[in-house]
Amino acid sequence: MVHSALVPNLSLRERVGALRHLPALFRLVWQASPSLTAASLGLRLGRAAIPILMLYVGKLIIDEVVAQTQMASAGPSLGDWLASGRLNLLGGLVVVEAMLAIATDLLGRASSLVDSLLAERYSNFASVRLMEQAATLDLEQFESSDQQDRLDRARRQVTGRTTLLTQLFGQVQDILTILSLAVGLAAYAPWLLGLIVLALLPAFLGEVHFNAQGYRLNYFRTPERRQLDYIRYLGSSVETAKEIKLFGLGPFLVDRFSRFAGRMYGDNRQLAIRRAAWGGLFAALATLAYYLAYALVVWQTVRGDFSIGDLTFLTGSFLRLRSLLEGLLLGFSQIAGQALYLDDLFSFFEIQPTITSRPKALPFPRPLRSGITFENVGFRYPDSEQWAVRHLNLTIRAGEVVALVGENGAGKTTIVKLIARLYDPTEGRILLDGRDLRDYDLADLRSEIGVIFQDFVRFHFTAAENIGAGRIEASEDRGRIRSAAERSLADPVIARLPQGYDQPLGKRFNEGADLSGGEWQKIAIARAYMREADVLILDEPTAALDARAEYEVFQRFRDLSRGKTAILISHRFSTVRMADRILVLENGRVAEAGAHEDLVASGGRYAELFELQASGYR
Structure with a gap:
């Protein structure tokens, strides 16, 4: 259960304020396809005028029929009536109504076709924008769980809000139709308009309230929804199938999924029941208002104020207007509710990376002359109080093969991430050929660094x-x-x-x-x-290889990296011994440095680790 104390209530102003994203959404839709957007609006403009025309033509038909029935008969056969010309007006009106009905169907089909094509174009275009934006963000913005939730919500809005486009354009069409119907009603009985608004206002406010409640529920369920997706992946993925079966994890995953899903279902069920109950009450009020208006119009017709055609026109207009207004108000509340979700998308688009190229950034130095130098570098990961590296000083000379050695958490991978500017130092600075790493163009820098991490992408x-x-x-x-x-x-x-x-x-x-x-x-x-980069880095990428295969890979790496600056990280000392120099990291600092033989002879930390590993092969 999501307790209300944990979820901030949104005021009506905040809910309506979410509509500020609609212009940005329209711009995004227009950029996706200007021609389809214009076609959709044009078709809906044509459809908006048809209802009032059909109702008015229907009124004229009924009035003409009543008028003809009050006159003497033109003859016993249809031929007599046609010859008299008394059916000319009536026949013309029926043809006009038929043409309007055909136009309604054709315009509706064309509109549905255009909207479906536009929704797909928008979804594809927004997906590209999302990926382009994600590509600019810092690694820190991906590794934070809060940011992962934010990205997950944005990703869902790209495909989950395509129906909003149809709703928006439908609202425009309905507004135009409502205006035309309102003008017609106002000419006969303006008091009907006020009665409709009073009847539908409670339903509108109720929908706004429950849409906001639904958004709150979805927003604060994002972490649990991601867990559900993860558990579903674990329980039905080829990558995890072996261990799931061997360890008998199937029932455990099913139980965990059921518990998470059950809590979410309970919250959704409670909200749905409340929404349905209040919605039923408001719908009953609207229906009573319609029949009250209907009774009054019937009475005025009986009294002689309106003709039979007027009666059909007014009741038809009132019924259609009530339906359109109800749909418009509820649709507006739904759009306001969906606009709350748009904030997830457009706020993601507004995130700015912190690791960028400075103005007039330098190109990567080709060839590298002096190398890479860490000067009193300190770094700690976001939301962590522990330093990954601190007071780190080291130099990797140009053209040198350097091995980084140390226990897990010593800072080896952190150094690689700092060199590639996936992160910037919290303290100190990193120099590349004597210039701060941040002075170089970011894209050019990364293009000259070839890195394969242990958790490389397949x-x-x-x-x-x-x-x-x-x-x-x-x-x-x-x-x-x-x-x-x-x-x-x-x-x-x-x-x-x-x-x-x-x-x-x-x-x-x-x-x-x-x-x-x-x-x-x-x-x-x-x-x-x-x-074919100037700097090559292998960060434990050979963990799945046997010792011989790893040796062969690193031997080729050594041979093929001649003339390049190379960094290799491995826990196997038989491999790192081929490096020109070995840096032993401990607690985020360089504890020892030198060639393999010298480090072994010195009897320090490296010699201790080497002896521990070597004893395992004896």
Whole structure:
């Protein structure tokens, strides 16, 4: 249960204030397709005028029929009536009404077609905007759970608000129709308009209230909804199936999902019952108002104030106007409710990254001359009081192969993230060829850094596309892709695939071929070679390889990185010993530095860790 104390109430002003996003939504829709947007509005403008015309033509038909029945008969046959010309006006009116009915159907079908196409174009366009915005954000803005909730809400609004477009344009159409009907009613009985508004106002306010309640419920259920999605993924994913079965986790996941889903269902059920009860009451009031107006119009017709045609016109207009106003008010409240969700989307678009290129940023120095220097660098992750690195001083010379060694949490991966400017230091500074890293153009800097992390992405694309992702602008260069695969020893893996480099990888889609962990890692390392960057970094990417395969990969890495600045991170000392220099990290600082033999001989921390690992092979 979501307690009201935890969820701030939204005032009517705040709810209506959410409509401020509608102009931005319209701009987004217009940018998605100006032609379809204009066509949708034009079609609805045509449809808006038809109801009043049909009602008025119907009134004229009835009045003409009544008038003809009060006159002497033109003859016993239809031919006599046609010959007399007394059916000319009536026949013309019937033809006009038929044409209006056909136009209504055609315009409705055309409008539905255009709206469906526009909704798809908008969804695609907004999805692109969402991905473009996400690509600009800092890593910090992805790793925060609050920001993940925010991104999840924004992602849902891209596809979940397409019906809002139809509602908005429908509202415009209904407003135009209401204005035309109101003018007609005002000419006969203006008091009917006031009666309608008084009857429908409670229903409108009720809908506004319950839409806001629904938004509050959805907003504060976002973390639990993400947990539901995660549990659903765990319980029905090929990636997790082995361990779920081996550990017998199926009942546990089902029970956990049921408990989360049950709480959410209970809240939704309570809100739905309250909404239905109040909605029924307000609907009954509106119906009573209609029949009160109907009785008064009938009385005035009996008294002779209105003709029979006037009666049908007024009752038809009143019924249609009541229905349109009810739909308009409820639709407005729904739009106001949905506009609350639009805040999730447009506020996400307003997030600004903090790690950006400075004005007149420098290009990456090619070639790198002096290298990378950390000067008294301190960094702690957002929402953490513990320093990942502190008072860190180190230098990685240009053209040098450096290995980073240390226990988990010593700061190895943090150093890599700082070099790639996925984060900026909290204290101190990092120099690249003597200039602050922040002075360089961010995109150019990252284009010259090839990094493969331990938790690299397994793209469910073809083998060639997996490797080509390392330098996307060269992703069509098969020669470069093959060369990168040969360097990483991925070429023999790909050669065994039925479709070679065109083979889709992973089991997510049809015809996909799954790879072992070690094979995936060779593909990922090829991605780093594809980059042909001046700085190469391998951050524990070979954990799934056996010792021999890892040695071969790092031996090739050593050979192929000659002339480049390279950083490798591994827990296997047999691998890191091939580096020019080894930096031993402890508590976020460099505890020792030197070649393998020198560090072993010194009997320090490195020698201790090396001896512990070596004893395991004896």
